[in-house]
Amino acid sequence: MSGFRLDGRTALVTGASQGIGEGIARGLAGQGARLVLAARSVDKLEALAEALRSSGTEVAVLPLDLADAEATAERLKELPEGFEAIDVLVNNAGITADNLIVRMSHEDWDRVLRTNLTGTFAVTQALTRGMMRRKFGRIISISSVSGLMGNAGQANYSAAKAGLIGFSKSLARELAGRNITVNVVAPGFIQTAMTENLPESARSDLTTAIPLKRLGTVDDIAAAVIYLASEEAGYVTGHVLNVSGGLYI
Ligand SMILES: NC(=O)c1ccc[n+]([C@@H]2O[C@H](COP(=O)([O-])OP(=O)(O)OC[C@H]3O[C@@H](n4cnc5c(N)ncnc54)[C@H](OP(=O)(O)O)[C@@H]3O)[C@@H](O)[C@H]2O)c1
Numbered sequence: 001m002s003g004f005r006l007d008g009r010t011a012l013v014t015g016a017s018q019g020i021g022e023g024i025a026r027g028l029a030g031q032g033a034r035l036v037l038a039a040r041s042v043d044k045l046e047a048l049a050e051a052l053r054s055s056g057t058e059v060a061v062l063p064l065d066l067a068d069a070e071a072t073a074e075r076l077k078e079l080p081e082g083f084e085a086i087d088v089l090v091n092n093a094g095i096t097a098d099n100l101i102v103r104m105s106h107e108d109w110d111r112v113l114r115t116n117l118t119g120t121f122a123v124t125q126a127l128t129r130g131m132m133r134r135k136f137g138r139i140i141s142i143s144s145v146s147g148l149m150g151n152a153g154q155a156n157y158s159a160a161k162a163g164l165i166g167f168s169k170s171l172a173r174e175l176a177g178r179n180i181t182v183n184v185v186a187p188g189f190i191q192t193a194m195t196e197n198l199p200e201s202a203r204s205d206l207t208t209a210i211p212l213k214r215l216g217t218v219d220d221i222a223a224a225v226i227y228l229a230s231e232e233a234g235y236v237t238g239h240v241l242n243v244s245g246g247l248y249i
Helices: 020-032 042-054 067-073 106-134 145-149 155-178 199-211 218-229
Strands: 011-015 035-038 058-063 088-091 137-142 181-186 240-243
Touching: 011 020, 011 106, 020 035, 020 042, 020 088, 035 042, 042 058, 067 106, 067 155, 088 106, 088 218, 106 137, 106 155, 106 181, 137 155, 137 218, 145 155, 145 181, 145 240, 155 181, 181 218, 218 240
Parallel strands: 011 035, 011 088, 035 058, 088 137, 137 181, 181 240
Antiparallel strands: none
């Protein structure tokens, strides 16, 4: 990618230990950004950090459990040395705990909302202060088409993902005066651990329902994030970029 360079920018990606978050981290590093990789699995983060360092990227690892918002806020008070000024925040970490409403436990409702929405609030609040002081920021949250169109069996997940959209639109208005843009990427079905357990028949039905006739890749999502993080996207805020192969139109 020749445009959309991110040299000199520092990005923090939550859920960078695998899947879409790892792909986003690799994509941002490829554009010249320095990276803070956050998630619970420190070993996986360290392995990714090593791989990125060997191709010349400056990287720090930040262990973080988003399900504990207070500990997350505490942890973000001290960012790794040399990585204190975060320019680009990618709120990617997320979980599912699917069930039909009549069978959904309060614990599964709460865990998904706590991780996907309240955890994102905690990280964003902590990092917004510095962005406001420096009068620059890019906040990008990974929602889902489930948050836009709903999905049977995902009431908790869809509520959290729709919540991210309302959250981001409010912040876009609140932070625009400080030159901070706030946007959302809403992926459709992407090939990762989250979707690999789909039975073959479900995968085939799904592919038929997607106008572009394929599942997405982590690179499809990384490209959207790179754009929204770039200088070139400086006039885009409060937007939901649907990257679903046309599943949601
Ligand atoms: N795959 C899809 O088709 C798809 C579609 C639409 C939207 N999305 C969204 O895209 C994002 C990434 O999905 P994915 O498919 O890459 O999922 P994934 O492979 O399951 O990865 C999820 C990531 O979130 C992190 N995470 C989970 N719970 C966490 C917690 N309590 N604290 C900190 N980090 C936590 C995980 O790291 P640790 O386990 O190391 O903590 C992991 O890095 C999610 O928000 C998901 O909802 C995915």
